[in-house]
Each structure stands twice: as C-alpha cells, then as structure tokens.
Amino acid sequence: MTKKEKAAFVMSTLDALYPEVPIPLQHQDAYTLLVAVLLSAQCTDVRVNQVTPLLFERARTPYEMVQLSVEEIEDIIRPCGLAPRKSKAIHQLSQILIDQHKGQVPQSFEALEALPGVGHKTASVVMSQAFGVPAFPVDTHIHRLMYRWTLSNGKNVVQTEKDAKRLFPQERWNKLHLQIIYFGREYCPARGHNPYQCPICRKIGRKELFKNVAPHD
Structure with missing residues (x-):
C-alpha cells in the first residue's frame, strides 16, 4: 500500500470502530x-x-x-x-x-x-x-501509532503533525485525532500490544512490530 492508501485504510477502520467520539476532557466552555x-x-x-x-x-x-x-x-x-x-x-x-x-x-x-x-x-x-478550527494535536498515542503504521518516521511530534496533516484531509483532522487516541488506548497500547490482533497494525504495521511476537500471545 502507498501512504495515501494506508491513510484511507486507517480512516475507514476508525470510522467503523468510532463513528462518534466524545471529547475526553470534561468541560463547559x-x-x-x-x-x-x-x-x-x-x-x-x-x-x-x-x-x-x-x-x-x-x-x-x-x-x-x-x-x-x-x-x-x-x-x-x-x-x-x-x-x-x-x-x-x-x-x-x-x-x-x-x-x-x-x-x-x-x-x-x-x-x-x-x-x-x-x-x-x-x-x-x-x-x-472549543472553536472547531482544523488542527491535529499530537499526543503520545498519535505519535506512537503514526510511527507504527509507517505514516511517520517517529523523529519528533513536530514531524508527526506535519505528516498527519499532509496525509489526512483537513476536514477530518478534528475528529480523526480523537479517533486515533481512542484506538491507541483500546487496541494499540504502548505495552502489551500484539500487532497480530490489532485491527490496523496487522495490515500496515512496521515489520519490527512482529518480531518475537506470536500471533496468539
């Protein structure tokens, strides 16, 4: 897959898993x-x-x-x-x-x-x-997953943000960054992650993710 095809696969998978994404932090304004x-x-x-x-x-x-x-x-x-x-x-x-x-x-x-x-x-x-302005805040989950999905080189969060904004349509940024965060917490954690069981990594994950990991660990 090209990076654009991978990005499309990520968006379709996340839309199926998280059609609605609440803002995680409770607030009034x-x-x-x-x-x-x-x-x-x-x-x-x-x-x-x-x-x-x-x-x-x-x-x-x-x-x-x-x-x-x-x-x-x-x-x-x-x-x-x-x-x-x-x-x-x-x-x-x-x-x-x-x-x-x-x-x-x-x-x-x-x-x-x-x-x-x-x-x-x-x-x-x-x-x-708060204001609905297109933005792509990169937290640790997004930084980790963009690297795992070979959509960024993992150099730093500045580069990850640039790559995300280049690959994903602007009108998707505000919802998509939340979808990736929820996915990272539920399916693609930093530790105890099995790429064979991850709905996205098993398709487009970096090769090194699969080293020393059995499909059913």
Missing part, C-alpha cells in the same frame, strides 16, 4: 477546556476529570480563578501532578485573559501559545475542540 488540557500534561484524562469538578466548583471563569491564591489552586490540583508549575500557570494565564482578552479565551494559535503553560499541543486542542 473554552476556558474550562483550556484549564483541563493544561492539567492533562503528564496526567491521565481520568484523573483530570476527577479533579476539575472540584476546581471549577470554586472557579469557572478567569475572574473567579484569580480570586483564588496560587496555593489554593495547587492544593486542589495536586493529584494531577506538577501542581506548583500548573497552579502558577493557571493563575497567570487567567490574569492575562482578563488584562488582554476581556476575560475570553483567544481564538488564535499565536495568542494561545503566548499564555503561560500553553504549548502548541494545548493550543491545538483548544482551537480544535
């Missing part, structure tokens, strides 16, 4: 999504979804968030890890939203990536899931 995505760095979505209701009960807007101290935010979000850094970023970005954006989350990559604690991936998630 662009601001609560932004905070949730920031908290998800090096933390599971499940844990974030356990913590954010406690945080948003206290503060659901930038104006409410800056009324909390950094220490109060840190105490609430501690289970998510990296709490000192994340709490400062949440407090600082909330103040910037008030000072520079009238309390609203800006709808541009440049403005989002200028906020404390917000990198390109976080900005891409917000642009895609």
